[in-house]
Amino acid sequence: MTDGDPDVELEARLAEQERFEPPESFVEQANVSDAGIYDEFEENWPECWEGAADLLDWDEDYDTVLDDSNPPFYEWFTGGSLNASTNCLDRHLDERGDEVAIEWVGEPVEEDNRSYTYEELHREVNEFAAGLRDLGVEEDEVVTMYMPMVPELAIAMLACARIGAPHSVVFAGFSADALATRMNAADSEYLVTCDGYYRRGDPLPHKEKADEGLAGVDHDVQTVVVDRLGDVSDHEMGENQYDYADLVAENEGADVEPVQRDAEDMLFLMYTSGTTGEPKGVKHTTGGYLSWVSWTSQAVLDIKPEDTYFCSADIGWITGHSYIVYGPLALGTTTMMYEGTPDYPDKDRLWDIIEEYEADQLYTAPTAIRAFMKWGSSYPEKHDLSSLRLLGTVGEPINPRAWKWYYKHIGGEECPIVDTWWQTETGGMMVTTLPGVKDMKPGSAGPALPGLDVQIVDTKGETVEPGRAGYLTVQKPWPGMLRTLYNNDERYIEEYWAEYSDTDSDDTDDWVYFPEDGAKIDEDGYITVLGRVDDVINVSGHRLGTMEIESAIVGVEGVAEAAVVGGNHDVKGEAVYAYVILEDGYEESDEMRQRVVDGVDDAIGPIARPEQVVFTPELPKTRSGKIMRRLLEDIANGDELGNTSTLRNPDVVKDIATKVSGD
Numbered sequence: 137m138t139d140g141d142p143d144v145e146l147e148a149r150l151a152e153q154e155r156f157e158p159p160e161s162f163v164e165q166a167n168v169s170d171a172g173i174y175d176e177f178e179e180n181w182p183e184c185w186e187g188a189a190d191l192l193d194w195d196e197d198y199d200t201v202l203d204d205s206n207p208p209f210y211e212w213f214t215g216g217s218l219n220a221s222t223n224c225l226d227r228h229l230d231e232r233g234d235e236v237a238i239e240w241v242g243e244p245v246e247e248d249n250r251s252y253t254y255e256e257l258h259r260e261v262n263e264f265a266a267g268l269r270d271l272g273v274e275e276d277e278v279v280t281m282y283m284p285m286v287p288e289l290a291i292a293m294l295a296c297a298r299i300g301a302p303h304s305v306v307f308a309g310f311s312a313d314a315l316a317t318r319m320n321a322a323d324s325e326y327l328v329t330c331d332g333y334y335r336r337g338d339p340l341p342h343k344e345k346a347d348e349g350l351a352g353v354d355h356d357v358q359t360v361v362v363d364r365l366g367d368v369s370d371h372e373m374g375e376n377q378y379d380y381a382d383l384v385a386e387n388e389g390a391d392v393e394p395v396q397r398d399a400e401d402m403l404f405l406m407y408t409s410g411t412t413g414e415p416k417g418v419k420h421t422t423g424g425y426l427s428w429v430s431w432t433s434q435a436v437l438d439i440k441p442e443d444t445y446f447c448s449a450d451i452g453w454i455t456g457h458s459y460i461v462y463g464p465l466a467l468g469t470t471t472m473m474y475e476g477t478p479d480y481p482d483k484d485r486l487w488d489i490i491e492e493y494e495a496d497q498l499y500t501a502p503t504a505i506r507a508f509m510k511w512g513s514s515y516p517e518k519h520d521l522s523s524l525r526l527l528g529t530v531g532e533p534i535n536p537r538a539w540k541w542y543y544k545h546i547g548g549e550e551c552p553i554v555d556t557w558w559q560t561e562t563g564g565m566m567v568t569t570l571p572g573v574k575d576m577k578p579g580s581a582g583p584a585l586p587g588l589d590v591q592i593v594d595t596k597g598e599t600v601e602p603g604r605a606g607y608l609t610v611q612k613p614w615p616g617m618l619r620t621l622y623n624n625d626e627r628y629i630e631e632y633w634a635e636y637s638d639t640d641s642d643d644t645d646d647w648v649y650f651p652e653d654g655a656k657i658d659e660d661g662y663i664t665v666l667g668r669v670d671d672v673i674n675v676s677g678h679r680l681g682t683m684e685i686e687s688a689i690v691g692v693e694g695v696a697e698a699a700v701v702g703g704n705h706d707v708k709g710e711a712v713y714a715y716v717i718l719e720d721g722y723e724e725s726d727e728m729r730q731r732v733v734d735g736v737d738d739a740i741g742p743i744a745r746p747e748q749v750v751f752t753p754e755l756p757k758t759r760s761g762k763i764m765r766r767l768l769e770d771i772a773n774g775d776e777l778g779n780t781s782t783l784r785n786p787d788v789v790k791d792i793a794t795k796v797s798g799d
């Protein structure tokens with residue numbers, strides 16, 4: 137985008153944009169169906185967000201909705217106090233204690249699915265909270281979780297919330313090194329992990345990876361190990377390592393008084409990729425975040441307590457935090473968690489789950505939808521999906537073809553689709569249609585939610601005309617926003633605000649949040665997100681920093697220099713392309729290629745694995761020595777190469793292109 141080459145497919149998708157009205161049957165029962173909400177929120181800002189806070193139970197009422205005296209360090213619902221686990225559990229016990237809170241579907245190896253009623257979940261959260269206290273966890277100490285999709289992950293998060301200990305969940309697919317980096321950055325002295333998990337029918341060891349990570353942590357850590365494979369006892373438990381089951385059993389029947397947290401107290405940290413190699417510790421708070429995810433779960437996902445709601449994301453990412461755990465449980469619904477992959481034991485895994493549990497909503501990612509499309513409609517056709525009422529997507533742009541396939545083959549043309557744009561940093565959804573109010577336009581996420589001021593601007597910060605590409609900005613604060621980057625206020629300002637704000641001003645109007653996405657807006661205020669404009673790539677909806685991958689590759693013995701870019705990929709959206717220069721004395725070989733791949737696996741994890749490793753004697757550089765990433769992207773995409781005359785070494789581009797295309 138910054139480099140100016142319009143994406144042909146995106147152009148096409150805007151040109152022939154169609155509209156779909158929300159189905160009447162949906163509108164009649166929608167949580168939000170009054171179009172007046174947009175004006176109402178605008179006129180009544182920021183008090184409009186009181187309604188979101190009212191979805192929660194507060195121990196102490198807040199006295200100020202928004203304190204904007206020190207932008208961009210905004211505070212929401214100040215003076216109020218609450219506990220997130222009380223809001224997700226205790227308050228539902230009277231009316232919904234026997235209803236299912238978490239429906240967990242394990243990989244079909246032993247049919248060991250588990251249902252937790254609110255009563256049962258509440259009990260186990262209390263017992264584990266007491267167990268964490270036994271280990272010495274105190275309020276405000278960060279507890280790290282390195283776990284796959286097992287119920288104990290949600291339990292551990294809620295147990296932390298109960299005792300006011302912020303959690304930091306590290307995706308289980310990340311490497312041992314990635315775990316160590318995050319534990320060191322957060323100074324986290326506690327880890328909850330597990331023995332292993334199932335993936336495509338096979339047990340996958342996990343504790344070994346956690347132990348390897350622990351070896352790289354620069355302080356003492358107490359570790360709790362959950363038994364998923366039934367062989368914790370086979371594991372060597374080191375010093376300061378405890379069996380989850382023992383801790384819970386020792387605290388049977390425990391009642392842990394929920395700690396009253398100030399609205400602005402940290403609920404959790406989540407590390408995410410940015411432009412530099414160092415992951416960013418995004419800080420979310422208790423009052424603002426929980427209000428935001430509860431309100432959007434209700435208004436956008438249309439969740440009602442009696443629903444069975446299915447989000448196929450992993451809790452290791454923000455989508456799982458906001459829309460598997462906190463939002464749905466705060467509303468007292470049944471939320472599903474599944475272990476495994478959509479194609480095992482067969483390519484109808486999700487449809488099988490939806491049919492069996494009669495799910496009302498499905499929230500998934502475009503990369504999954506593209507895979508479903510490729511596998512064909514015969515898989516969903518084998519199942520009764522008529523329980524579905526609403527479909528959602530998140531993580532990357534969805535093209536109209538995939539949108540229509542989803543609409544027709546999964547929704548039976550009777551479910552609205554919400555294409556939700558948001559980020560780890562925004563806490564919850566920002567740009568999407570309200571499904572009971574707005575028409576849908578495939579390929580466009582929709583207008584900004586009520587109460588949000590989203591504008592598409594040019595490089596100077598001026599609002600651009602409808603139809604022109606620009607940069608997405610958020611011009612007013614909102615309750616779910618990140619509060620800072622952990623222990624790094626300066627980087628917080630630098631990364632998100634500096635671009636378009638008058639950073640000397642203390643007037644909120646002079647502060648503009650920049651999420652680093654490009655976008656277009658149409659005459660109706662519908663926003664089409666074009667993708668990242670920084671050095672972040674989006675592989676299967678996962679955010680990866682190219683610098684992180686490059687530094688992993690240059691860490692490999694024999695590698696002198698590396699450049700990583702994203703290239704288009706049918707299913708993943710983007711795939712990692714690595715261009716590598718070897719040191720003298722090292723030769724291009726399959727073994728060298730494997731070492732590069734292993735280097736990435738070790739430093740980050742298999743999700744960041746390069747699709748292609750291209751050895752080259754040189755990288756295309758400008759005369760000032762800057763790597764021309766755009767050219768490398770063009771090569772990865774097989775695109776016509778633009779002007780190379782400003783390069784210091786124009787011939788190198790053709791050589792690399794020949795290598796990639798293989799002719």
Ligand code: 6R9
Nearest residue numbers: 530531532533555556557558559560665679
């Ligand atoms: C929730 C989540 C955030 C980045 C974001 C953008 C991309 C997310 C999107 C979308 C187009 C959508 N993104 N949703 N792009 N349409 N509906 O994914 O958070 O992992 O932090 O990624 O994902 O580029 O900036 P996160």
